[in-house]
Amino acid sequence: xxxxxxxxxxxxxxxxxxxxxxxxxxxxxxxxxxxxxxxxxxxxxxxxxxxxxxxxxxxxxxxxxxxxxxxxxxxxxxxxxxxxxxxxxxxxxxxxxxxxxxxxxxxxxxxxxxxxxxxxxxxxxxxxxxxxxxxxxxxxxxxxxxxxxxx
Numbered sequence: 001x002x003x004x005x006x007x008x009x010x011x012x013x014x015x016x017x018x019x020x021x022x023x024x025x026x027x028x029x030x031x032x033x034x035x036x037x038x039x040x041x042x043x044x045x046x047x048x049x050x051x052x053x054x055x056x057x058x059x060x061x062x063x064x065x066x067x068x069x070x071x072x073x074x075x076x077x078x079x080x081x082x083x084x085x086x087x088x089x090x091x092x093x094x095x096x097x098x099x100x101x102x103x104x105x106x107x108x109x110x111x112x113x114x115x116x117x118x119x120x121x122x123x124x125x126x127x128x129x130x131x132x133x134x135x136x137x138x139x140x141x142x143x144x145x146x147x148x149x150x151x
Contacts, residue, residue, distance in 0.1 A: 001101070002119045002141045005051025011145050014137060018077075018124050019048050021094040025078035030055070032066035032073055040066060046075065053096065053117040056106050064113045071099040075117075082127070092126030 008015040022028065030044040042063040046055045055075075057064030067073060075096045082090035100115040107114070123138045133149040 002098070003051050004048055004053045004117070004119065006141070007119060007122055007139065008051070010141075011139055014124060014139060014145060015122070017092075017126075018094040018096070018122055021077040021091060021124075022046060022048070022096075024091070028078060029076045030063060030073055031076075032063050033070045034062075034066060035069065044075070053119065054103070054114065055100075055117075056112045056114050058110065058112045061112070064115075067100040067115060068102055068113070071101065071118075073098065073100050073117075082131075087127055087131035088129065090127055090131075092124060094125075095121075095123040097121040097123075 004015070026045055028044050028046055030042050032040050032042065034040050040062060044055050044063065046053060057067065077094040079093045080091070096117065096119060098117045098119040098121070101118055103114040103116050105114065106112045119141070121138060121140050123136065125134065125136050127133065128135050128149065133151060135147060135149050137145060137147040139145045
């Protein structure tokens with residue numbers, strides 16, 4: 001299992017930028033898989049605490065049902081548009097994919113299911129310093145940090 005602590009240890013500056021994007025807004029988006037294999041998008045809140053990425057699902061919510069049946073997920077930070085003329089200030093966006101490990105009932109807060117993330121990929125998309133190229137960086141436990149720049 002790969003935890004957020006593992007990502008922080010492997011690529012601390014990259015992990016810090018990704019976490020800042022997730023922490024900048026309360027609401028994120030998660031993609032899960034329905035029973036027929038088609039994707040489902042849902043709103044979600046996440047936390048980074050004690051070296052873990054965690055999230056929850058209200059009782060009987062479809063995303064929780066999806067994750068208990070098939071734990072694969074893709075999580076996306078909130079996105080904001082670059083301000084015209086100030087594109088170099090755009091913070092970018094982040095994505096985390098993996099498998100949701102059911103951790104029982106939520107203890108502090110409303111009723112529901114708690115999940116911990118077994119992380120398989122982390123992606124950070126942003127502009128270069130001159131705001132002329134799109135930079136896509138991604139990290140996996142097996143291959144480490146890689147990047148590509150695109151016009």
